[in-house]
Amino acid sequence: MCYTDCFNRPDAIRQELTTAEILRIMDEVAAAGTLELCLTGGEPLARPDFFQLYEHAIRCGFLVTIFSNGTLITEAHADRFAALRPHRIEISLHGMTRETFERITGGQGSYARCLQAITLLLDRQIPLVLKSTAMTLNMQEILDIKRYVESLGTVRYKLGEEMRPELDGGGVPFQYAMSEQDLADLNQQDTDLQKDACRRDSVEAPPCRSGMHSFHIDAYGQLQLCSGNRRQRFDLRTGSFQSGFFEALPTFVCEWKVPQEPALIQPAMHHA
């Protein structure tokens, strides 16, 4: 669920999994031996039952990561995170000025709320990652964002360069994609970014392992290979996670995935 995107109209939100359905699926996922769980969205805290789900996940023994835009995290929420700690929280920090940040998020007041959330979580020593997606709208502020994150001490920074289409396949986001030259110029201005870029360029992308080591479940209970490949799906409202993961998922197609071979050892990374 998200309150800033245009996909989640009320009729779509009404079709999202109920609390009971999510808790049941979570139990099945835990019983199958999954250790890491990422709660994302949209914005996961937009669900009124978020903490019921989150605290259940923690008590199941998952290492829980939360992807958030930070704008809904209040002092009371930060206290609840401090009481039952996540593995980490990753917050999108897309700009270092209010104008840029809110132009990207589309949410008035979101910049101040995001910075406030960062402070609240840092005060409680919650493991935090701040990340940005490089785009034409914020390319002038990426280095400022990185310097700000470095000034926070224990916080990691991640810069993403990949733009994704809208959930309905629309290409609107790509109008904000940076050119290769602009990305190269940006990376050359910072040693860490340059190192990351060199590493990405010098290593051949490993075959995708989605569906084997990882999976994605959308807000409607559809089990998929990953958030970037939702073409085939298994309905967890009607089938068990055990069936979906072990029987359906291995048959799903991904152009990044090499056909299964009887190799004794294979790379264990995926592109998602």
Added chain:
Amino acid sequence: MTPTAIYTKNPDYVQRDVAGECILVPIRRTLTEANSIYVLNETGAALWYRIDGQRTAQDIVTDFCNEYEVATDQLANDFTLLLDDLLSIQAVEEIAR
């Protein structure tokens, strides 16, 4: 190991069985422990399962030796090491001696 000591598990640790391994996940962590989880080997897991807040350490060793072919002294040493580790991470607590 104090033979008459009784240990109980800390409910702030969740036991997970993942791919055949017994993993202890602390659910209330400080920043320094934020990324720590603990994997028990086969013997460690078998001993962990027997810690129930009721049986003494000696009862657990005896029970284990009745089930597996293992020298009592060796197992007592192993259990002592395991208990030291579990106590140091506060995964167990001594509740009687």
